[in-house]
Amino acid sequence: MADATLLNVVLFLPVAGIVLLLLVPARSEGAIRWVTFWVMVVQFVATALLYVHYDPAVAGLQFETRLPWIPAWGVYYQIGLDGYNILLVLLTAFLGPLVVAGAFTAITKDVKLFYAMVFLIQFAMLGTFVAQDLFVFYLFWETMLIPMFLIIGIWGGERRIYATIKFFLYTAFGSILMLAAVIYLVYSLQATTGVTSFAFADLQHAQLPLPVQLVLLSAFGLSFAIKVPIVPLHTWLPDAHVEAPTAGSVILAGVLLKMGTYGFMKLGFPLFPDATRYLSPLIMTLAVVSIIYGACLALVQNDIKKIIAYSSISHLGYVMLGLISLDLIGIQGAIIQMVSHGLTAAGLFLMVGMIYERCHTRELSAYGGLARILPVYSVFFMILTLASIGLPTTSGFTGEFLVLLGAFKASWPLHLDGDTYPLVLSASAVLGVVLGALYMLRFAQSFLFGAAKVPHDPVADLDVREKLILAAIVAAVFALGLYPAEPLRKTELAAKEFQQRVSASPLPGSTR
């Protein structure tokens, strides 16, 4: 039954999960945990089925549903899978059960509300990915804020209220400007073509002059850039990550940050191709600055959550670089890098959460020589560290290598034409890889090796539940590193479409 119904089932399973949770009394916390877990597992299995049946040879939407929702404005409930979102949907569904299982022992307060919020954010994230109508997209996009706000604010650390309000206000500011741009975009589509529609496919036909495109891209881009986050709009991220409970950090790093890059890929760049090309030196610069600046900050942190938080900024810089290179290899690398970072960052945050549960501190200097005390933990940690650095055979290598390849391939001809700047930027991005190895190895060295010390003695090694969670992530990391051909094939047509759309605008009325 791999048809459109199944995608709807996947999308609405979390809502069904919330209804199920309402039926379970708040006191039976065990039941609440397992109900949530199994609903998430079912969701993942169904998504995997969709992934298997997704036909890489067909361009455009598959498993599409399109129903009138607000007919008067041309708003349709339109969802579907395509090469842009297929991997991210799979990633979201894959992380779902792991997040839930990871929080089994960590969350003991208001358990019911917590899992309801996890369901809600899962619903909103999946909805954002599969939405093919701008109105529906915006609804889901904004809805994501509410559960995250509560997850950080209720179950977070000491400065959680400051962190969560900062998170909300930062992202909401971007969203407000995006809303203005959405309204303007739909209005201009109506004015130029007479069609009232929010469908992504229709919006690409809006004929906008370059100045308007620039303004709209800035509004959309600001919202997306805050989510990514691109330096200098990143300051909410370390606070949110540090104060969030493990599950919150995992969702944030695993999926939520990809919303920004996905937004650029699906909406920002293709809707405003002329402006994108016009601004591409700036976007590329910001991407490289994010790579290097994030890496440098990660190098000097003493809070282990902050190291991974800043490394996220650096890793997502590669995604931006790959997208803006407008080279097929770079774009595909960017998509793989999104998934890869989702896996490694989620894994590392889970591991930090596990050690924090045992020792109640995140000070890097408080730890040392864990390899001797916690051998299993250390093995998993080392694998994820190497994946994050981008060692061959892991997913991190596939992503970063393709991005850099694409960036060089795109900038070399420009260099021959006399524009050396992109080549310099691409070369600087390589520096990020070196810095990445530096900060992750510094982290692993003082964490795993040297004189053994833990703030809290004795410390138990991983239990079965934790081993299974990490094994699943590590398996996915290797799968994507060793056999990237299948995911690459499924995203290839979308990457081509993106490239063609942005690099050669078919618009007759556009300048440049």
Added chain:
Amino acid sequence: MSWLTFLIALTPENLLLAGIIVLIGVEVFARRAQGALAISLCAVAAAAAAAALLGSGGLTATPFPGHFSVDPSWSLAKALVLALALPVLLLSHDDFAEDGQFHILVLSSLYGFCLLLSADSFLTLFLGLEIMALPVYVLVLLAFKRPESPEAALKYLVLGGTATAMFLMGVSLLYGGSGTLAISVFAAGLRSADTMAVAGVTLILLAFFLKAAIVPFHAWAPDAYEGASIPVTAYMATIIKAGVLLAALRLFGTEVVSRPTDDLLAFLPLVSIVWGNLAAMRQKSFRRMIAYSSIAHAGYLFYAFLGDGPGRFQAVLFYLLAYGLMNLLAFASLPRGDDDATRDRLENMKGMFQRNPYGALMIGMAMLSLAGIPPFPGFVAKFLIFRNVMTAGYTAYAVLGLVGSYLGIYFYLRVIQFMFMTAPTPATSPQTSRGLALGASLICMVTALLVAIFPGWVIGLF
């Protein structure tokens, strides 16, 4: 015009009138106050149903030509706002129990409201406005539990009187220029360049700004909202605001606003949005905060008048529905306690989720919806308004208004922060909303969810 049509066209008003008469009868002849709530509920529900039937039946009639007319879309608006009055009556039970006076006053005020929505002449419009507003001055004072109440009522009365005076002055200017009291003179005045007409239009518009609490005419609202009891505040924030806005809508008709009125119509509401949202941030009392929030919301509502004619009615009505439902939901779910002043303090909401999870979730939903965060109905309402403003070509005002609405997010979040993320202060006693107030909140929640899931259907109604 046959007598039958005449009667039918006036059914909603007559039902309310019947309710008032029965209530007075009970008050005079019964020994103990009894059944007042049931009577007024029945009267309002019947009036709402009658108005809805008139609307869906498509009756167009003019029982009093030139003064009072009925047409389907306005009947629907009547039905909508009358239906919003039902939760108000339900949640009044905790404060007024079976107090006949309260119900008589509310029904009279609703009668005035119905009159407004059928007014064709300034005479009827004026009568409607006054019949709607006068009982509220008394309501603010009724059952006063704190020393601020008389002061609040007096402020409200004096400023309401000022608004009335401005309105009458404007009307007389328009009358002087045209020789007729028909409200279409107002729309004609919007087009006209004649100084007298412009002055008349401006005065009437300012009177409406005062009644709707638009900055700089807003100072009465926080005091009045804080001084009144919860049901009366809920009534003022939803029904009265709806009445004033719909009356303004009736005056504007589908007339497109042009210079210089549009600047007035855009600038003061914009200031209201910004100031209301900023001032709400520092409030310590829940009702004062809602008062400032309602100042900002009045700003959004008047923004809708910038949009083109036909969309304006839709936008205002949908916004009033979403806004009214959410305010009522919040008021119905508020913690109950014996001391009116303490239960009003925002501090008192700390840790509310632990004591009363349902109430906290409901207030949280109301706050997010008022902030315009999807997926709640407040978002679609706001979207509708800003879409109209932008389509009408006021791009800069739309963007500024949206940024202004961003300022409002913080104080709504603060309420949620208090309820969910802060430990309860030890002094607070366990309180839960119960009985009829709980029923009122359930009705509001279910309706709001339906509006959120099927906004297309609701918009299609108007």
